[in-house]
Structure formats: C-alpha cells, structure tokens
Amino acid sequence: METPKKLGTANLIFLLTFLVVIAKKVEEGAADGKLSRTEIMGIIWFALMNGGLGAVNKLSDAGQEALDLDEQEKEEINIHFKNEFDLSNEETEVLVENIFGLLLQIFSFYLKVRSMFGNKKAKEVQLKLEKLDLKKIA
Known part of the structure; x- marks a missing residue:
C-alpha cells in the first residue's frame, strides 16, 4: 500500500506568519487604546503590499496542510515561530495554538461559503474538519 504524499507546511507557515504580523501591526496601532x-x-x-492577496489564495492549501499535520511538521512550525519572532518556548506554543485556532475557524468559514455554492469537495473537507478534535491538531 502506497503512503499518501505529505502536503508539507509552506503555505501554512506563510499564512500563520502573515496573520501574526498583521496582529502585531494592529496591536502597535492600538497602543493608545484606539485605531484611527x-x-x-x-x-x-x-497587508496588501506584503502578501495579503497571496495569503487569501493560500488559505485553501494551508487548511489542507493543517489537516495533514504530523508531529514533525508541528515542531517545524514551532521552531519557525520561535526563530522568526524571538519567543520563548511557552510564548511560541501559545501564539501558534491561538493563531492556528483562528486559521482553522477562517478555513471552516471559507469551506462553508464554498459549499453553499455547490462545491462538493469543500463540503467533504468541511465535514472532515467538523469531525476532528481541533485540540489534537493544534
């Protein structure tokens, strides 16, 4: 029996990093308690000048990668965030779990919208996502 091909983490890392950078920009802008x-x-x-459209285009692939993660890939993501944002191990875990949860919610919404317009593949993936224990993935 042939082992299914792993999808990797490139799209997932790109999208998660993009979301964290945008969140940091919002936090910086709201340092005075409000955003003008x-x-x-x-x-x-x-966001638009730094990969925003690419991030939207990568959403589906990143979601598929998230559903395909193994322990080695989770560790790869944690190492990326620890190095990229100079965080401690605990900070990295919390950040990745929170952003990952957000990504899965966005991906689930994306699938629901696509399935409303008759995309059967999106409906199948959405059902698979709904059956998963998301805490085991993150």
Missing part, C-alpha cells in the same frame, strides 16, 4: 482611520488604512495597505 489612518492607522486602519495603513494596516490594510501593509
């Missing part, structure tokens, strides 16, 4: 229109437009502009 100028700050919001700056964040949107930053």
Whole structure:
C-alpha cells in the first residue's frame, strides 16, 4: 500500500506568519487604546503590499496542510515561530495554538461559503474538519 504524499507546511507557515504580523501591526496601532482611520488604512495597505492577496489564495492549501499535520511538521512550525519572532518556548506554543485556532475557524468559514455554492469537495473537507478534535491538531 502506497503512503499518501505529505502536503508539507509552506503555505501554512506563510499564512500563520502573515496573520501574526498583521496582529502585531494592529496591536502597535492600538497602543493608545484606539485605531484611527489612518492607522486602519495603513494596516490594510501593509497587508496588501506584503502578501495579503497571496495569503487569501493560500488559505485553501494551508487548511489542507493543517489537516495533514504530523508531529514533525508541528515542531517545524514551532521552531519557525520561535526563530522568526524571538519567543520563548511557552510564548511560541501559545501564539501558534491561538493563531492556528483562528486559521482553522477562517478555513471552516471559507469551506462553508464554498459549499453553499455547490462545491462538493469543500463540503467533504468541511465535514472532515467538523469531525476532528481541533485540540489534537493544534
């Protein structure tokens, strides 16, 4: 029996990193307790100029990768975030779990929208996602 091909983590790492960078920009902008229109437009502009459209395009692939993760790939993601954002092990785990949970919610919403328009593959993946214990994935 042939082993199924692993999907890897490239899209997942890209999308998770993108979400963290945007979250950091929002946090910086809201340091005074509020976000001005100028700050919001700056964040949107930053997102668009730094892979925002690519992130949207990678959502489906990243979601599939998330459903295909093994322990080695989870460790690869944790190491990436620890190095990229200079975090402790505990901070890295919390960050990755929170962002990963957000990604799975976005992916689930994406699948629901696609399945509403008759995409059978999206409906199948959505059902698979709903059956999973997300704590085991993250």
